[in-house]
Amino acid sequence: MADPTKEESTAAQETAAAQDPTAQQNAQVLALLHRLFGESTFTDVEEPYGLLTVTTKREHIHNIIAGLQQDTELKFHFLTTMCGINYPENLNQELGMIYHLHSLVHNVRLRIKIFFPLADPVVPTLTDLYATANWMEREAYDFFGIIFMGHPNLRRILNVEDMDYHPMRRQYPLEDGTREDKTDLFFGR
């Protein structure tokens, strides 16, 4: 549905973005990403709250993060954090990993997402690039059952080892589903 006010606001956003230093920086990073890894590698480029976010495929993730680490221009040397996510309604894209990188030299942050099917939750490990990835990946395995190929020690980290499910998946509601006194008929989900 065409909405004239919306079009106006996007135009205003674009002019604001041209003056905004963060937006300029993000545009530079994006140009570099496209130059290094090809434009078709990335889909869904966004900038929520000024943080450049790109989505890619899991085949590329190790290459991209290694390439960014070695890149002499931007120097993405710091893996801030990574976490898993589960969208059960996205068919064949149910699980995801979200990486936050930070270039301490230029103070630019970058968020990279990958999505893959629940039935095949295998992702390359980053432990050969970042020592800090070790426990982060163990946490993602523990919470979501994402398997990191090549991880030296992929065991549960926060939950007990004989737990037989991955509790952060959306299929496990936080509270007992049979309770009726807590159903949200009028409010929320």
Added chain:
Amino acid sequence: MAVNDALAGTHKIIQEAQEQQGGQLVPTLNDFSQELTTLNLGPTHPATHGIFQNILQMDGERIISGVPTIGYIHRAFEKIAERRPFYQITPLTDRMNYCSSPINNMGWHMTVEKLLGVQVPKRAQYMRVIMMELARIADHLICNSILGVDTGAFTGFLYVFQEREKIYEIYEEVCGSRLTTNMGRVGGMERDFSPVAIEKLRKWLKEFPAVMKEFESMFNRNRIFMDRVVNVGPITAEKALNYGFTGPNLRAAGVDYDVRVMNPYSSYEDFEFDIPVGTNGDTYDRFLVRNEEIWQSLRIINQALDRLPDGPFHADAPHYYLPPKQAVYKNMEALIYHFKIIMGEIEAPVGEVYHSVEGGNGELGFYLISDGGRTPYRLHFRRPCFIYYQAYSEMVVGTSLSDAIVILSSMNVIAGELDA
């Protein structure tokens, strides 16, 4: 010479042990042929200051490998947060780094404000800065004085704990509670500083420097203390960055990364302060960096208190900020807003936001994904402790047990933040 020979022998045993395990550190049973001992450090041990276990393999006094086990107080905060409205998540953040709860609270509020697009007035920002820096001082005081206790100096601990108690009294005056503060609201503070709070703060600012000087003179050039901490558990800047170190532990290794300067939040750009850095990232450097940060925090508090602007202490955002209770009884709009906020019916935009603050131990990040519902779709905490504690097993290899204890306490590993 004899010491060097012994060390070389130990290194050889370490290498062999690692090669046997395929380069990985794993616990083994007591190995009598090599005369190795397996030692459980923790889960409950007075020197670990928290519940976490390290299975150490020892060759006499030397540590050959350490395998950490964590998760003893895992409370599934990320899962619980998926069922709670934003304001109910604040008490969860209290319980992460419980030595500096206000920083966690404010960090969370700022994350939500960023998502909702709420502008917080200057006065509230300055008030937040004051409380966050008080929390940082309390956090560093605990870490450094406990380090003293672990090296055998109990007196300094008693001296500065009295000051920490006074900080907690200021908390109490500002928000009503002491340890798990639940301080502030989304949109500002829940109440203005009372005259008593300001008076207590000014009194403390006058008295504390003398105590801090006394504490420093007790430790900084103390021969016994220096023998225990200098060159113990050093880490290079490259390795620290690779391990994701942040905060005082990274700065002790010589990297001047501080979120307050790099990505200023809550008006930190208004204040003048220095970022102390160390040189070789050993226990002594970590101690000195924390001490210096206490002085810098004092500078910030003094500036913020002197320049505390007039004006409201919370944003004019009735959709998100609870109205005063008296108004709820008399005013229909206030009643409606109160009901909607308490029921979690605020209108949150769809989006994702990452916000980080400089916590007591480093970059404390909140990654919030909102699907527009009353609760976060996903909330991930970047807990600095969890990330840098994994370097511990590498840092203790080749040191003695007593050094391992000192390294642990100088890293300031807080179990609540480690396990979330």
